[in-house]
Amino acid sequence: MTVTLMTAKEVTKKVFNKEKLFIFDVRNESDFQDWKIEGDNFQYLNIPYFELLDGVEEILDSIPTDQEVLVVCAKEGSSVMVAEMLSDAGHDVSYLQGGMKTWSEHLEPVKVGDLTDGGELYQFVRIGKGCLSYMVVSGGEAALIDATRMTDIYLDFSKEIGAKITHVFDTHLHADHISGGRKIAEKTGATYWLPPKDATEVTFEYQALEDGNHVTIGNTTIDINALYSPGHTIGSTSFVVDGKFLLSGDILFIDSIGRPDLAGKAEDWVGDLRETLYKRYKELSEDLVVLPAHFMIIEELNEDGSVSEKLGELFAKNHGLNIEDENVFRKMVTENLPPQPNAYQEIRETNMGKINPDIDQQQEMEIGPNRCAVR
Secondary structure, eight states, rough: OOOOEEHHHHHHHHHHHTOOOEEEOOOOOHHHHOOOOOTTEEEEEEEOOGTTTTGGGGGGGGGSHHHHEEOOOOOSSSHHHHHHHHHHOOOOEEEEHHHHHHHHOOOEEEEEEEEETTTTTEEEEETTTTEEEEEEETTTTTEEESSSOOOHHHHHHHTTTTTTTEEEOOSSSSSSOOOOOHHHHHHHHHEEEOOOOGOOOOOOOOOOOOTTTOOOOOSSSSOEEEEEOSSSSSSSSSEEEEETEEETTTTTTOEEEESSSSTTTTTHHHHHHHHHHIIIIGSSOTOOOOOOBBBSSGGGGGTTSOOEEEEEHHHHHHHGGGOOHHHHHHHHHHHHHOOOTHHHHHHHHHHTSSSSOOHHHHHHHOSSOOOOOOO
């Protein structure tokens, strides 16, 4: 029978389209339990590769014959060998190209809206990591917000649509993934913006992103209004784009809110987090479309694969926005924290410019799920 290669992009389309897929994950159980490919209609079997070295005969009854089967491992090699064994036993199967390492790095661009002057706003969905980044396009120019380290994807996309990247923003100093913002700015000559309160230890030059900044993209004015919104970090800054979209960084998500502890300041910053969510954001229009920097669970994806919701809906439905008692809120976001992101201290130092890990080290540092939220 046949063994075929399946790309991360093809799997992403299956997630977006809610297709059925049987995933045979041959990583160690602890790795599978910590982080796996998620889809609404995906089924799973996890048996570590080392348990299959003598053959797959004993598990053949667990492999369906009436739906697509995808074998997954960390880097690809083990899944190819298991797929070949299943093929020899009479099954048509696929393996994930590049394994979970490639799954962690795939970005899928999705258009999320039109701007008043004819411009567009795109969301880049990092499906395996839960990261969301953005490109605002107008008049042949583009601004990037919260870009990941996979910089070629943004550069290629901007060329494809005929836009020159002129501004690059990070809403805060990221702790769960390595920013590509500075590198893109260096390659394109764009201005790199960073909140100064998050940049006290950075080793490079940047433009201070502060409340009241107005940045024009393109021939007609599109104001990107910086809204100081501390809580996840002390410098966290949101953007209101074109009066329609609220790019909330890691402060507010669709089904959760940002965690305040990744710089060791949970008790200090929880008050800032509450003030941002319950006062600053309350003063904004409920019709703003919230576009966060991460999603936490696959259920947050819309039908087209994008992640967004109106601010008014989040104030009605997001548990983190509906805790009246401040003490209860404080307890939730300081005592209900998930495990911290993998290598988050090293990631922060990389984003400060203090260390410069190679590509293999960067990939290893980012392996694992998004852990920026509290719910």
